[in-house]
Amino acid sequence: MIYPWQQQQWHRMMQLKQVQHMPHAVLLYGEEGSGKVDFAQSLATALLCRQPGQNGEACGHCDSCRLIAAQTHPDFSVLKPIPPEKTKSKKPVLNIRIDEIRRLCSKLSSTSQYEGYRIAIIEKADKMLVQAANALLKTLEEPGDQTLIILVTSRPHRLPVTVRSRCQSLRFPQPGEKLALGWLQAQGIKMPEVALKYAHGAPLRALNQHEESLEQRELLAKALLARLNGESSLAYAPKLANLPKDISMGWLMDWVNDLVRLKNTELNSSIINEKNRPYLIKLAQGSDLKRIFALNDMVIGYIRKETIALNLQLVWENLLISWDSL
Numbered sequence: 001m002i003y004p005w006q007q008q009q010w011h012r013m014m015q016l017k018q019v020q021h022m023p024h025a026v027l028l029y030g031e032e033g034s035g036k037v038d039f040a041q042s043l044a045t046a047l048l049c050r051q052p053g054q055n056g057e058a059c060g061h062c063d064s065c066r067l068i069a070a071q072t073h074p075d076f077s078v079l080k081p082i083p084p085e086k087t088k089s090k091k092p093v094l095n096i097r098i099d100e101i102r103r104l105c106s107k108l109s110s111t112s113q114y115e116g117y118r119i120a121i122i123e124k125a126d127k128m129l130v131q132a133a134n135a136l137l138k139t140l141e142e143p144g145d146q147t148l149i150i151l152v153t154s155r156p157h158r159l160p161v162t163v164r165s166r167c168q169s170l171r172f173p174q175p176g177e178k179l180a181l182g183w184l185q186a187q188g189i190k191m192p193e194v195a196l197k198y199a200h201g202a203p204l205r206a207l208n209q210h211e212e213s214l215e216q217r218e219l220l221a222k223a224l225l226a227r228l229n230g231e232s233s234l235a236y237a238p239k240l241a242n243l244p245k246d247i248s249m250g251w252l253m254d255w256v257n258d259l260v261r262l263k264n265t266e267l268n269s270s271i272i273n274e275k276n277r278p279y280l281i282k283l284a285q286g287s288d289l290k291r292i293f294a295l296n297d298m299v300i301g302y303i304r305k306e307t308i309a310l311n312l313q314l315v316w317e318n319l320l321i322s323w324d325s326l
Helices: 004-018 036-048 063-069 098-109 130-141 177-186 192-198 203-225 233-240 245-264 274-286 289-304 312-324
Strands: 025-030 076-079 118-122 147-153 168-172
Touching (some): 004 168, 004 177, 025 036, 036 147, 076 098, 177 203, 192 203, 203 233, 245 274
Parallel strands (some): 025 147, 076 118
């Protein structure tokens, strides 16, 4: 699917195809929730399609399109981060390892069974371990004819420079607010303005997280408001530990950033957690800026520990104690 805010990027790729200057590797990067993976899938399907339409999009009916839909096309591969083999962890660290990259490169080096493109999509490419990224370099440096590797990431800075420099980059900025709100309304999202604000302007993130995350966001709010309501915030730590770490830590960062904004600027400044503005104002007025920044650094530190198994209940206990001490 090509979303309304991706027309410029699609037009650029179709122009390259028309003049037969399609690169052998493309790096799709931008904020999470901008639809980069969907774009990569549409691009791959279009290049493998036997009967593409006038705008270059796949027909959806030919043998190639049906094979892709069934995930059985011999010339198309998708690689995603996976947990380690034989792991017993309930929340294993997901990465792309050297063995998966070697198998992918071997497949790309074989003869195309449909006498066309051989295409691979690497989702969350920043999850490649160093050895895996190095293993990919040879294929990036010496690709075969009609080979296309599409790397997708929201964190391009975490990819080695040697990998980035061998790809043609295609940026996906957030769409304008009017376009994003109109699209969310068309999808039937209630309170699209709130959903888009929580998603930091990313329409797909707003669509995918809004309804299912409202209850979880409310859980975090109750924990952060517990002291004000005469409760113990630590009682919420076991429940918060069951939430997706990267998402819940991002929500906590929103609260911290709101505090910084209210502390350093006007009290009517725009914030993410508008519903809880009165409490945030009260806390901002009585908090210490150094402690807020210390909490900010603590949250960032936990977010960056992606390759380390953490006791999330202890993590949340530490964070809530620090929050209550602001």
